[in-house]
Amino acid sequence: MRNYKIASLPGDGIGIDVTAEAVKVLDAVARLDGGIRFEFQEFPWGTQYYLKHGEMMPKDALAILASFDSILLGAVGDPSVADHVTLWGMLLPIRQSFQEYVNLRPIKLLPGIESPLKNKGVKDIDMVFVRENTEGEYSGVGGRVNPGTSAEVALQTGVFTRHGTERILRFAFEVAQKRPKKHLTSVTKSNACNYSMVFWDEVFKEVGTDYADIHADQYLVDAMAAFLVTHPERFDVIVASNLFGDILTDIGSAIMGSIGLGASANIDPSFKYPSMFEPIHGSAPDIQGMGIANPLGAIGAVKMLLEHHGENEMAELLQQVIEQQITAQKVLTPDLGGTAKTWEVGDDIVTRILASR
Ligand code: NAI
Numbered sequence: 001m002r003n004y005k006i007a008s009l010p011g012d013g014i015g016i017d018v019t020a021e022a023v024k025v026l027d028a029v030a031r032l033d034g035g036i037r038f039e040f041q042e043f044p045w046g047t048q049y050y051l052k053h054g055e056m057m058p059k060d061a062l063a064i065l066a067s068f069d070s071i072l073l074g075a076v077g078d079p080s081v082a083d084h085v086t087l088w089g090m091l092l093p094i095r096q097s098f099q100e101y102v103n104l105r106p107i108k109l110l111p112g113i114e115s116p117l118k119n120k121g122v123k124d125i126d127m128v129f130v131r132e133n134t135e136g137e138y139s140g141v142g143g144r145v146n147p148g149t150s151a152e153v154a155l156q157t158g159v160f161t162r163h164g165t166e167r168i169l170r171f172a173f174e175v176a177q178k179r180p181k182k183h184l185t186s187v188t189k190s191n192a193c194n195y196s197m198v199f200w201d202e203v204f205k206e207v208g209t210d211y212a213d214i215h216a217d218q219y220l221v222d223a224m225a226a227f228l229v230t231h232p233e234r235f236d237v238i239v240a241s242n243l244f245g246d247i248l249t250d251i252g253s254a255i256m257g258s259i260g261l262g263a264s265a266n267i268d269p270s271f272k273y274p275s276m277f278e279p280i281h282g283s284a285p286d287i288q289g290m291g292i293a294n295p296l297g298a299i300g301a302v303k304m305l306l307e308h309h310g311e312n313e314m315a316e317l318l319q320q321v322i323e324q325q326i327t328a329q330k331v332l333t334p335d336l337g338g339t340a341k342t343w344e345v346g347d348d349i350v351t352r353i354l355a356s357r
């Protein structure tokens with residue numbers, strides 16, 4: 001029996017709804033496969049916990065999580081607490097402490113879904129983003145002095161280390177090597193960010209010498225934002241810094257039809273620490289409590305969890321089931337033009353999984 005200990009962190013808002021569906025789907029996968037066992041433990045950390053205890057998660061949270069094989073995360077963030085408090089209180093410390101330096105985000109238009117981009121179909125939108133996930137613009141280095149005065153200063157420093165830059169670029173080349181197009185695009189802003197991004201470009205060239213079979217090119221991030229909309233078919237694997245990858249992947253999830261479809265994996269490739277799987281979207285306070293959040297992003301994250309643990313057969317099956325459900329056009333949430341509730345989508349995926357054998 002392959003046993004996986006999974007920590008479930010539903011967090012806030014619709015994170016709670018979609019994580020429930022993700023857990024349901026993993027249970028169904030285990031029932032179908034017979035050789036896999038998932039042991040779940042749920043932790044009620046997030047904004048409600050913060051309002052009671054003054055912290056998003058307890059002091060020993062990282063020590064607790066370290067004993068798990070993987071983490072399922074919903075989302076954190078609630079209008080009652082400042083977003084930087086919730087994000088730095090839970091999500092970013094997990095990514096950084098567990099050296100989850102790869103944030104992998106596949107962006108693929110699935111058959112049956114209409115992209116908001118006119119005249120673009122499934123063969124035009126099929127790419128994978130590799131986002132640096134532990135340093136860069138989100139290092140948390142900086143400070144503020146003289147608050148509230150006319151002499152106030154705020155500094156936010158981007159930190160780009162050779163170790164951190166090299167490892168993410170190497171990982172991206174490896175991802176590109178496994179895809180038929182063997183094309184890797186690096187996104188920077190070296191005209192304006194004349195230290196960090198010029199450095200990134202240099203390391204990109206250096207690492208690239210080890211991957212002569214990969215077609216490597218680079219774009220400035222502002223142009224890239226436009227090309228993702230006008231020429232998405234140009235791109236295969238895209239590597240970017242923490243901030244640029246964050247923004248560009250929201251464009252990515254929009255062009256794949258709904259932000260509710262995007263899945264994301266925070267990976268420590270060394271397996272020293274647990275990796276963390278989550279949808280791309282946030283806690284969506286505007287639709288909280290309505291039961292209409294699309295759970296397919298969170299379910300797509302489950303697929304990435306299975307892949308991460310080498311359960312490729314079940315990962316492939318789950319992908320097929322998601323695609324079948326979408327093409328059937330029967331059980332879809334309102335963001336995809338349907339009327340189904342979040343749990344109905346989850347139930348339908350479960351039924352399809354169990355019916356597949
Ligand atoms: P958001 O992704 O939560 O929502 C953006 C828009 O997309 C909203 O109109 C929302 O209703 C819609 N949407 C999102 N997910 C959906 C789904 N599964 N199905 C249907 N519609 C969906 O981004 P927003 O509004 O900027 O942030 C809300 C909160 O989430 C903030 O507190 C923010 O800090 C937090 N956040 C947390 C993240 C995380 O925990 N990884 C990531 C992004 C935001």
Ligand code: MG
Nearest residue numbers: 246247250280
């Ligand atoms: Mg984001």
